[in-house]
Amino acid sequence: MTTESPPEDAQDKYIVPGLERGLRLLGEFSSRERTLSAAELARRLKVPRSTVFRLLATLEMMGFVERTDGGREFRLGMAVLRLGFDYLASLELTELGRPLLDRLRDEIHYPCNLVVRDGRSIVYVAKSVSPRPFASTVNVGTRLPAHATVLGRVLLEDLSLDELRALYPESRLEVFSESTPRTVEELYDMVQRDRERGYVLQEGFFEASISTIAAPVRDRTGKVVAALGATIPASRIEPDQLDNMVEMVRGAAAELSRLLDYRPPEPPRPFGLG
Structure with a gap:
Protein backbone atom coordinates (compact mmCIF):
# COMPACT_ATOMS: atom_id res chain seq x y z
CA MET A 1 0.00 0.00 0.00
CA GLY A 77 17.61 42.00 11.38
CA MET A 78 18.71 40.16 14.51
CA ALA A 79 15.33 38.42 14.89
CA VAL A 80 16.37 36.11 12.05
CA LEU A 81 18.96 34.68 14.43
CA ARG A 82 16.35 33.84 17.03
CA LEU A 83 14.84 31.31 14.64
CA GLY A 84 17.62 29.00 15.79
CA PHE A 85 21.06 29.44 17.30
CA ASP A 86 22.48 26.84 14.91
CA TYR A 87 22.40 29.70 12.43
CA LEU A 88 24.56 31.79 14.74
CA ALA A 89 27.39 29.31 14.38
CA SER A 90 27.44 29.88 10.63
CA LEU A 91 27.72 33.65 10.82
CA GLU A 92 30.89 35.24 9.54
CA LEU A 93 31.17 37.30 12.70
CA THR A 94 31.13 34.36 15.10
CA GLU A 95 33.23 32.13 12.86
CA LEU A 96 35.97 34.73 12.72
CA GLY A 97 35.54 35.87 16.31
CA ARG A 98 35.59 32.58 18.18
CA PRO A 99 39.31 31.78 17.62
CA LEU A 100 40.20 35.32 18.69
CA LEU A 101 38.13 34.92 21.87
CA ASP A 102 39.92 31.66 22.65
CA ARG A 103 43.32 33.26 22.10
CA LEU A 104 42.43 36.26 24.27
CA ARG A 105 41.13 33.97 27.01
CA ASP A 106 44.43 32.07 26.97
CA GLU A 107 46.35 35.35 27.25
CA ILE A 108 44.39 36.92 30.10
CA HIS A 109 42.91 33.76 31.70
CA TYR A 110 39.41 35.21 32.08
CA PRO A 111 36.13 34.63 30.20
CA CYS A 112 35.74 36.50 26.92
CA ASN A 113 32.54 37.28 25.02
CA LEU A 114 31.25 38.60 21.72
CA VAL A 115 27.87 40.35 21.70
CA VAL A 116 25.62 42.12 19.19
CA ARG A 117 22.70 44.50 19.70
CA ASP A 118 19.07 43.65 19.01
CA GLY A 119 17.08 46.80 19.67
CA ARG A 120 17.37 47.66 23.36
CA SER A 121 19.09 44.37 24.25
CA ILE A 122 22.51 42.86 23.77
CA VAL A 123 22.70 39.22 22.68
CA TYR A 124 25.67 37.00 23.43
CA VAL A 125 26.66 35.23 20.20
CA ALA A 126 29.99 33.66 21.22
CA LYS A 127 31.89 33.05 24.44
CA SER A 128 35.14 31.49 25.57
CA VAL A 129 35.20 30.15 29.11
CA SER A 130 38.23 30.42 31.37
CA PRO A 131 39.47 27.32 33.23
CA ARG A 132 39.58 29.42 36.41
CA PRO A 133 36.56 29.07 38.71
CA PHE A 134 34.23 31.89 37.76
CA ALA A 135 30.49 32.09 38.30
CA SER A 136 28.91 33.26 35.05
CA THR A 137 25.22 33.31 34.23
CA VAL A 138 25.60 34.21 30.56
CA ASN A 139 25.47 31.76 27.70
CA VAL A 140 25.16 32.11 23.96
CA GLY A 141 21.71 33.60 23.45
CA THR A 142 21.59 35.44 26.80
CA ARG A 143 19.97 38.88 26.48
CA LEU A 144 20.76 41.85 28.76
CA PRO A 145 19.73 45.53 28.67
CA ALA A 146 22.02 47.52 26.38
CA HIS A 147 21.92 50.79 28.33
CA ALA A 148 22.86 49.11 31.61
CA THR A 149 25.84 47.01 30.48
CA VAL A 150 29.40 47.88 29.47
CA LEU A 151 29.14 45.81 26.30
CA GLY A 152 25.85 47.52 25.48
CA ARG A 153 27.40 50.97 25.86
CA VAL A 154 29.94 50.03 23.19
CA LEU A 155 27.13 48.93 20.87
CA LEU A 156 25.31 52.25 21.29
CA GLU A 157 28.29 54.39 20.32
CA ASP A 158 27.18 55.01 16.73
CA LEU A 159 23.73 56.31 17.65
CA SER A 160 22.98 60.03 17.62
CA LEU A 161 21.10 61.64 20.47
CA ASP A 162 17.91 61.65 18.37
CA GLU A 163 18.36 57.95 17.57
CA LEU A 164 18.85 57.16 21.25
CA ARG A 165 15.72 59.12 22.12
CA ALA A 166 13.78 57.11 19.54
CA LEU A 167 15.14 53.88 21.06
CA TYR A 168 14.42 55.04 24.63
CA PRO A 169 11.37 57.36 24.49
CA GLU A 170 10.72 57.15 28.24
CA SER A 171 11.80 60.05 30.45
CA ARG A 172 13.63 57.80 32.95
CA LEU A 173 15.64 54.69 32.09
CA GLU A 174 15.27 51.45 34.02
CA VAL A 175 17.93 51.27 36.73
CA PHE A 176 19.90 48.07 37.41
CA SER A 177 22.74 49.44 39.55
CA GLU A 178 24.03 52.71 40.97
CA SER A 179 26.02 53.16 37.76
CA THR A 180 23.07 52.88 35.35
CA PRO A 181 22.43 56.18 33.52
CA ARG A 182 19.08 57.64 34.51
CA THR A 183 18.25 59.55 31.32
CA VAL A 184 18.92 59.29 27.59
CA GLU A 185 21.02 62.44 27.74
CA GLU A 186 23.19 60.93 30.48
CA LEU A 187 23.52 57.73 28.44
CA TYR A 188 24.48 59.67 25.32
CA ASP A 189 27.20 61.63 27.14
CA MET A 190 28.54 58.40 28.59
CA VAL A 191 28.77 56.50 25.29
CA GLN A 192 30.35 59.49 23.53
CA ARG A 193 33.12 59.53 26.11
CA ASP A 194 33.51 55.78 25.55
CA ARG A 195 33.73 56.38 21.80
CA GLU A 196 36.47 58.97 22.19
CA ARG A 197 38.41 56.68 24.53
CA GLY A 198 38.10 53.67 22.19
CA TYR A 199 37.22 51.18 24.92
CA VAL A 200 35.36 50.80 28.23
CA LEU A 201 36.73 49.54 31.54
CA GLN A 202 34.38 49.68 34.50
CA GLU A 203 33.73 47.84 37.72
CA GLY A 204 30.23 47.01 38.95
CA PHE A 205 28.35 48.68 36.11
CA PHE A 206 25.79 45.88 35.84
CA GLU A 207 26.88 43.40 38.50
CA ALA A 208 28.69 44.28 41.72
CA SER A 209 32.32 43.16 42.02
CA ILE A 210 32.51 42.34 38.30
CA SER A 211 34.73 44.36 35.98
CA THR A 212 34.35 44.39 32.21
CA ILE A 213 36.77 45.51 29.54
CA ALA A 214 35.09 46.01 26.15
CA ALA A 215 36.00 47.39 22.73
CA PRO A 216 34.04 47.89 19.50
CA VAL A 217 34.16 45.63 16.45
CA ARG A 218 33.49 47.47 13.17
CA ASP A 219 32.61 46.23 9.69
CA ARG A 220 33.73 47.48 6.28
CA THR A 221 31.39 50.47 6.53
CA GLY A 222 32.86 51.57 9.86
CA LYS A 223 29.69 50.70 11.77
CA VAL A 224 29.95 49.07 15.21
CA VAL A 225 28.53 45.57 14.62
CA ALA A 226 29.68 43.85 17.82
CA ALA A 227 31.40 44.37 21.13
CA LEU A 228 34.23 42.15 22.29
CA GLY A 229 34.91 41.97 26.00
CA ALA A 230 36.50 40.24 28.95
CA THR A 231 34.84 39.70 32.34
CA ILE A 232 36.97 39.75 35.48
CA PRO A 233 36.28 39.54 39.23
CA ALA A 234 37.06 43.10 40.28
CA SER A 235 38.99 42.11 43.38
CA ARG A 236 41.44 40.09 41.28
CA ILE A 237 42.58 42.87 38.95
CA GLU A 238 46.13 43.94 39.61
CA PRO A 239 46.52 47.63 38.74
CA ASP A 240 49.79 47.02 36.92
CA GLN A 241 48.05 44.44 34.71
CA LEU A 242 45.12 46.61 33.67
CA ASP A 243 46.81 48.55 30.87
CA ASN A 244 48.14 45.36 29.33
CA MET A 245 44.74 43.64 29.51
CA VAL A 246 42.98 46.63 27.98
CA GLU A 247 45.41 46.61 25.05
CA MET A 248 44.87 42.88 24.54
CA VAL A 249 41.09 43.32 24.39
CA ARG A 250 41.42 46.29 22.04
CA GLY A 251 43.86 44.34 19.88
CA ALA A 252 41.48 41.37 19.57
CA ALA A 253 38.60 43.69 18.64
CA ALA A 254 40.77 45.52 16.09
CA GLU A 255 41.89 42.22 14.56
CA LEU A 256 38.29 41.01 14.21
CA SER A 257 37.41 44.36 12.63
CA ARG A 258 40.21 43.89 10.10
CA LEU A 259 38.92 40.42 9.28
CA LEU A 260 35.53 42.05 8.60
CA ASP A 261 37.29 44.38 6.11
CA TYR A 262 37.28 47.46 8.33
CA ARG A 263 40.03 49.90 7.49
CA PRO A 264 40.54 52.77 9.96
CA PRO A 265 40.59 56.19 8.31
CA GLU A 266 44.07 57.48 7.68
CA PRO A 267 45.10 60.47 9.81
CA PRO A 268 45.27 63.76 7.91
CA ARG A 269 48.66 64.52 6.45
CA PRO A 270 50.47 67.57 7.85
CA PHE A 271 49.81 70.72 5.83
CA GLY A 272 52.37 71.37 3.11
CA LEU A 273 53.57 67.75 2.77
CA GLY A 274 53.19 65.65 -0.32
Missing part, protein backbone atom coordinates in the same frame (compact mmCIF):
# COMPACT_ATOMS: atom_id res chain seq x y z
CA THR A 2 1.46 3.38 -0.98
CA THR A 3 0.67 6.82 0.33
CA GLU A 4 0.15 9.35 -2.39
CA SER A 5 0.73 13.06 -1.95
CA PRO A 6 -2.41 15.17 -2.25
CA PRO A 7 -2.81 16.84 -5.61
CA GLU A 8 -1.14 20.24 -6.03
CA ASP A 9 -4.42 22.15 -6.03
CA ALA A 10 -5.35 20.51 -2.71
CA GLN A 11 -2.03 21.62 -1.21
CA ASP A 12 -2.52 25.17 -2.48
CA LYS A 13 -5.59 25.73 -0.32
CA TYR A 14 -3.38 25.48 2.78
CA ILE A 15 -0.89 28.08 1.56
CA VAL A 16 -0.92 31.46 3.31
CA PRO A 17 0.03 33.94 0.56
CA GLY A 18 1.25 36.68 2.90
CA LEU A 19 3.49 34.30 4.82
CA GLU A 20 4.83 32.82 1.60
CA ARG A 21 5.69 36.25 0.25
CA GLY A 22 7.32 37.29 3.52
CA LEU A 23 9.55 34.21 3.56
CA ARG A 24 10.41 34.64 -0.11
CA LEU A 25 11.35 38.24 0.64
CA LEU A 26 13.71 37.19 3.43
CA GLY A 27 15.23 34.61 1.10
CA GLU A 28 16.30 37.32 -1.34
CA PHE A 29 19.00 38.53 1.06
CA SER A 30 22.37 36.79 0.83
CA SER A 31 26.04 37.26 1.73
CA ARG A 32 26.55 38.92 -1.65
CA GLU A 33 23.44 41.10 -1.40
CA ARG A 34 23.19 42.15 2.21
CA THR A 35 20.98 45.17 1.47
CA LEU A 36 18.07 45.53 -0.97
CA SER A 37 15.60 48.30 -1.73
CA ALA A 38 11.83 47.94 -1.69
CA ALA A 39 11.75 48.59 -5.44
CA GLU A 40 14.26 45.81 -6.12
CA LEU A 41 12.35 43.39 -3.88
CA ALA A 42 9.09 44.22 -5.67
CA ARG A 43 10.76 43.51 -9.01
CA ARG A 44 12.16 40.18 -7.87
CA LEU A 45 8.99 39.00 -6.17
CA LYS A 46 6.82 40.29 -9.05
CA VAL A 47 4.37 41.96 -6.66
CA PRO A 48 3.24 45.60 -6.34
CA ARG A 49 5.57 47.88 -4.44
CA SER A 50 2.75 48.69 -1.99
CA THR A 51 2.60 44.99 -1.07
CA VAL A 52 6.35 44.92 -0.48
CA PHE A 53 6.11 48.00 1.75
CA ARG A 54 3.47 46.25 3.89
CA LEU A 55 5.60 43.11 4.12
CA LEU A 56 8.68 45.14 5.06
CA ALA A 57 6.74 47.14 7.66
CA THR A 58 5.56 43.91 9.30
CA LEU A 59 9.00 42.29 9.19
CA GLU A 60 10.65 45.46 10.51
CA MET A 61 8.19 45.66 13.40
CA MET A 62 9.08 42.07 14.32
CA GLY A 63 12.82 42.67 13.95
CA PHE A 64 13.38 40.44 10.92
CA VAL A 65 14.58 43.34 8.76
CA GLU A 66 16.00 46.76 9.53
CA ARG A 67 16.55 49.93 7.54
CA THR A 68 19.95 51.05 6.32
CA ASP A 69 21.40 53.73 4.05
CA GLY A 70 19.14 56.41 5.49
CA GLY A 71 16.05 54.21 5.25
CA ARG A 72 16.28 53.62 1.50
CA GLU A 73 17.38 49.99 1.77
CA PHE A 74 16.81 47.04 4.09
CA ARG A 75 18.90 44.23 5.52
CA LEU A 76 18.21 41.23 7.70
Whole structure:
Protein backbone atom coordinates (compact mmCIF):
# COMPACT_ATOMS: atom_id res chain seq x y z
CA MET A 1 0.00 0.00 0.00
CA THR A 2 1.46 3.38 -0.98
CA THR A 3 0.67 6.82 0.33
CA GLU A 4 0.15 9.35 -2.39
CA SER A 5 0.73 13.06 -1.95
CA PRO A 6 -2.41 15.17 -2.25
CA PRO A 7 -2.81 16.84 -5.61
CA GLU A 8 -1.14 20.24 -6.03
CA ASP A 9 -4.42 22.15 -6.03
CA ALA A 10 -5.35 20.51 -2.71
CA GLN A 11 -2.03 21.62 -1.21
CA ASP A 12 -2.52 25.17 -2.48
CA LYS A 13 -5.59 25.73 -0.32
CA TYR A 14 -3.38 25.48 2.78
CA ILE A 15 -0.89 28.08 1.56
CA VAL A 16 -0.92 31.46 3.31
CA PRO A 17 0.03 33.94 0.56
CA GLY A 18 1.25 36.68 2.90
CA LEU A 19 3.49 34.30 4.82
CA GLU A 20 4.83 32.82 1.60
CA ARG A 21 5.69 36.25 0.25
CA GLY A 22 7.32 37.29 3.52
CA LEU A 23 9.55 34.21 3.56
CA ARG A 24 10.41 34.64 -0.11
CA LEU A 25 11.35 38.24 0.64
CA LEU A 26 13.71 37.19 3.43
CA GLY A 27 15.23 34.61 1.10
CA GLU A 28 16.30 37.32 -1.34
CA PHE A 29 19.00 38.53 1.06
CA SER A 30 22.37 36.79 0.83
CA SER A 31 26.04 37.26 1.73
CA ARG A 32 26.55 38.92 -1.65
CA GLU A 33 23.44 41.10 -1.40
CA ARG A 34 23.19 42.15 2.21
CA THR A 35 20.98 45.17 1.47
CA LEU A 36 18.07 45.53 -0.97
CA SER A 37 15.60 48.30 -1.73
CA ALA A 38 11.83 47.94 -1.69
CA ALA A 39 11.75 48.59 -5.44
CA GLU A 40 14.26 45.81 -6.12
CA LEU A 41 12.35 43.39 -3.88
CA ALA A 42 9.09 44.22 -5.67
CA ARG A 43 10.76 43.51 -9.01
CA ARG A 44 12.16 40.18 -7.87
CA LEU A 45 8.99 39.00 -6.17
CA LYS A 46 6.82 40.29 -9.05
CA VAL A 47 4.37 41.96 -6.66
CA PRO A 48 3.24 45.60 -6.34
CA ARG A 49 5.57 47.88 -4.44
CA SER A 50 2.75 48.69 -1.99
CA THR A 51 2.60 44.99 -1.07
CA VAL A 52 6.35 44.92 -0.48
CA PHE A 53 6.11 48.00 1.75
CA ARG A 54 3.47 46.25 3.89
CA LEU A 55 5.60 43.11 4.12
CA LEU A 56 8.68 45.14 5.06
CA ALA A 57 6.74 47.14 7.66
CA THR A 58 5.56 43.91 9.30
CA LEU A 59 9.00 42.29 9.19
CA GLU A 60 10.65 45.46 10.51
CA MET A 61 8.19 45.66 13.40
CA MET A 62 9.08 42.07 14.32
CA GLY A 63 12.82 42.67 13.95
CA PHE A 64 13.38 40.44 10.92
CA VAL A 65 14.58 43.34 8.76
CA GLU A 66 16.00 46.76 9.53
CA ARG A 67 16.55 49.93 7.54
CA THR A 68 19.95 51.05 6.32
CA ASP A 69 21.40 53.73 4.05
CA GLY A 70 19.14 56.41 5.49
CA GLY A 71 16.05 54.21 5.25
CA ARG A 72 16.28 53.62 1.50
CA GLU A 73 17.38 49.99 1.77
CA PHE A 74 16.81 47.04 4.09
CA ARG A 75 18.90 44.23 5.52
CA LEU A 76 18.21 41.23 7.70
CA GLY A 77 17.61 42.00 11.38
CA MET A 78 18.71 40.16 14.51
CA ALA A 79 15.33 38.42 14.89
CA VAL A 80 16.37 36.11 12.05
CA LEU A 81 18.96 34.68 14.43
CA ARG A 82 16.35 33.84 17.03
CA LEU A 83 14.84 31.31 14.64
CA GLY A 84 17.62 29.00 15.79
CA PHE A 85 21.06 29.44 17.30
CA ASP A 86 22.48 26.84 14.91
CA TYR A 87 22.40 29.70 12.43
CA LEU A 88 24.56 31.79 14.74
CA ALA A 89 27.39 29.31 14.38
CA SER A 90 27.44 29.88 10.63
CA LEU A 91 27.72 33.65 10.82
CA GLU A 92 30.89 35.24 9.54
CA LEU A 93 31.17 37.30 12.70
CA THR A 94 31.13 34.36 15.10
CA GLU A 95 33.23 32.13 12.86
CA LEU A 96 35.97 34.73 12.72
CA GLY A 97 35.54 35.87 16.31
CA ARG A 98 35.59 32.58 18.18
CA PRO A 99 39.31 31.78 17.62
CA LEU A 100 40.20 35.32 18.69
CA LEU A 101 38.13 34.92 21.87
CA ASP A 102 39.92 31.66 22.65
CA ARG A 103 43.32 33.26 22.10
CA LEU A 104 42.43 36.26 24.27
CA ARG A 105 41.13 33.97 27.01
CA ASP A 106 44.43 32.07 26.97
CA GLU A 107 46.35 35.35 27.25
CA ILE A 108 44.39 36.92 30.10
CA HIS A 109 42.91 33.76 31.70
CA TYR A 110 39.41 35.21 32.08
CA PRO A 111 36.13 34.63 30.20
CA CYS A 112 35.74 36.50 26.92
CA ASN A 113 32.54 37.28 25.02
CA LEU A 114 31.25 38.60 21.72
CA VAL A 115 27.87 40.35 21.70
CA VAL A 116 25.62 42.12 19.19
CA ARG A 117 22.70 44.50 19.70
CA ASP A 118 19.07 43.65 19.01
CA GLY A 119 17.08 46.80 19.67
CA ARG A 120 17.37 47.66 23.36
CA SER A 121 19.09 44.37 24.25
CA ILE A 122 22.51 42.86 23.77
CA VAL A 123 22.70 39.22 22.68
CA TYR A 124 25.67 37.00 23.43
CA VAL A 125 26.66 35.23 20.20
CA ALA A 126 29.99 33.66 21.22
CA LYS A 127 31.89 33.05 24.44
CA SER A 128 35.14 31.49 25.57
CA VAL A 129 35.20 30.15 29.11
CA SER A 130 38.23 30.42 31.37
CA PRO A 131 39.47 27.32 33.23
CA ARG A 132 39.58 29.42 36.41
CA PRO A 133 36.56 29.07 38.71
CA PHE A 134 34.23 31.89 37.76
CA ALA A 135 30.49 32.09 38.30
CA SER A 136 28.91 33.26 35.05
CA THR A 137 25.22 33.31 34.23
CA VAL A 138 25.60 34.21 30.56
CA ASN A 139 25.47 31.76 27.70
CA VAL A 140 25.16 32.11 23.96
CA GLY A 141 21.71 33.60 23.45
CA THR A 142 21.59 35.44 26.80
CA ARG A 143 19.97 38.88 26.48
CA LEU A 144 20.76 41.85 28.76
CA PRO A 145 19.73 45.53 28.67
CA ALA A 146 22.02 47.52 26.38
CA HIS A 147 21.92 50.79 28.33
CA ALA A 148 22.86 49.11 31.61
CA THR A 149 25.84 47.01 30.48
CA VAL A 150 29.40 47.88 29.47
CA LEU A 151 29.14 45.81 26.30
CA GLY A 152 25.85 47.52 25.48
CA ARG A 153 27.40 50.97 25.86
CA VAL A 154 29.94 50.03 23.19
CA LEU A 155 27.13 48.93 20.87
CA LEU A 156 25.31 52.25 21.29
CA GLU A 157 28.29 54.39 20.32
CA ASP A 158 27.18 55.01 16.73
CA LEU A 159 23.73 56.31 17.65
CA SER A 160 22.98 60.03 17.62
CA LEU A 161 21.10 61.64 20.47
CA ASP A 162 17.91 61.65 18.37
CA GLU A 163 18.36 57.95 17.57
CA LEU A 164 18.85 57.16 21.25
CA ARG A 165 15.72 59.12 22.12
CA ALA A 166 13.78 57.11 19.54
CA LEU A 167 15.14 53.88 21.06
CA TYR A 168 14.42 55.04 24.63
CA PRO A 169 11.37 57.36 24.49
CA GLU A 170 10.72 57.15 28.24
CA SER A 171 11.80 60.05 30.45
CA ARG A 172 13.63 57.80 32.95
CA LEU A 173 15.64 54.69 32.09
CA GLU A 174 15.27 51.45 34.02
CA VAL A 175 17.93 51.27 36.73
CA PHE A 176 19.90 48.07 37.41
CA SER A 177 22.74 49.44 39.55
CA GLU A 178 24.03 52.71 40.97
CA SER A 179 26.02 53.16 37.76
CA THR A 180 23.07 52.88 35.35
CA PRO A 181 22.43 56.18 33.52
CA ARG A 182 19.08 57.64 34.51
CA THR A 183 18.25 59.55 31.32
CA VAL A 184 18.92 59.29 27.59
CA GLU A 185 21.02 62.44 27.74
CA GLU A 186 23.19 60.93 30.48
CA LEU A 187 23.52 57.73 28.44
CA TYR A 188 24.48 59.67 25.32
CA ASP A 189 27.20 61.63 27.14
CA MET A 190 28.54 58.40 28.59
CA VAL A 191 28.77 56.50 25.29
CA GLN A 192 30.35 59.49 23.53
CA ARG A 193 33.12 59.53 26.11
CA ASP A 194 33.51 55.78 25.55
CA ARG A 195 33.73 56.38 21.80
CA GLU A 196 36.47 58.97 22.19
CA ARG A 197 38.41 56.68 24.53
CA GLY A 198 38.10 53.67 22.19
CA TYR A 199 37.22 51.18 24.92
CA VAL A 200 35.36 50.80 28.23
CA LEU A 201 36.73 49.54 31.54
CA GLN A 202 34.38 49.68 34.50
CA GLU A 203 33.73 47.84 37.72
CA GLY A 204 30.23 47.01 38.95
CA PHE A 205 28.35 48.68 36.11
CA PHE A 206 25.79 45.88 35.84
CA GLU A 207 26.88 43.40 38.50
CA ALA A 208 28.69 44.28 41.72
CA SER A 209 32.32 43.16 42.02
CA ILE A 210 32.51 42.34 38.30
CA SER A 211 34.73 44.36 35.98
CA THR A 212 34.35 44.39 32.21
CA ILE A 213 36.77 45.51 29.54
CA ALA A 214 35.09 46.01 26.15
CA ALA A 215 36.00 47.39 22.73
CA PRO A 216 34.04 47.89 19.50
CA VAL A 217 34.16 45.63 16.45
CA ARG A 218 33.49 47.47 13.17
CA ASP A 219 32.61 46.23 9.69
CA ARG A 220 33.73 47.48 6.28
CA THR A 221 31.39 50.47 6.53
CA GLY A 222 32.86 51.57 9.86
CA LYS A 223 29.69 50.70 11.77
CA VAL A 224 29.95 49.07 15.21
CA VAL A 225 28.53 45.57 14.62
CA ALA A 226 29.68 43.85 17.82
CA ALA A 227 31.40 44.37 21.13
CA LEU A 228 34.23 42.15 22.29
CA GLY A 229 34.91 41.97 26.00
CA ALA A 230 36.50 40.24 28.95
CA THR A 231 34.84 39.70 32.34
CA ILE A 232 36.97 39.75 35.48
CA PRO A 233 36.28 39.54 39.23
CA ALA A 234 37.06 43.10 40.28
CA SER A 235 38.99 42.11 43.38
CA ARG A 236 41.44 40.09 41.28
CA ILE A 237 42.58 42.87 38.95
CA GLU A 238 46.13 43.94 39.61
CA PRO A 239 46.52 47.63 38.74
CA ASP A 240 49.79 47.02 36.92
CA GLN A 241 48.05 44.44 34.71
CA LEU A 242 45.12 46.61 33.67
CA ASP A 243 46.81 48.55 30.87
CA ASN A 244 48.14 45.36 29.33
CA MET A 245 44.74 43.64 29.51
CA VAL A 246 42.98 46.63 27.98
CA GLU A 247 45.41 46.61 25.05
CA MET A 248 44.87 42.88 24.54
CA VAL A 249 41.09 43.32 24.39
CA ARG A 250 41.42 46.29 22.04
CA GLY A 251 43.86 44.34 19.88
CA ALA A 252 41.48 41.37 19.57
CA ALA A 253 38.60 43.69 18.64
CA ALA A 254 40.77 45.52 16.09
CA GLU A 255 41.89 42.22 14.56
CA LEU A 256 38.29 41.01 14.21
CA SER A 257 37.41 44.36 12.63
CA ARG A 258 40.21 43.89 10.10
CA LEU A 259 38.92 40.42 9.28
CA LEU A 260 35.53 42.05 8.60
CA ASP A 261 37.29 44.38 6.11
CA TYR A 262 37.28 47.46 8.33
CA ARG A 263 40.03 49.90 7.49
CA PRO A 264 40.54 52.77 9.96
CA PRO A 265 40.59 56.19 8.31
CA GLU A 266 44.07 57.48 7.68
CA PRO A 267 45.10 60.47 9.81
CA PRO A 268 45.27 63.76 7.91
CA ARG A 269 48.66 64.52 6.45
CA PRO A 270 50.47 67.57 7.85
CA PHE A 271 49.81 70.72 5.83
CA GLY A 272 52.37 71.37 3.11
CA LEU A 273 53.57 67.75 2.77
CA GLY A 274 53.19 65.65 -0.32
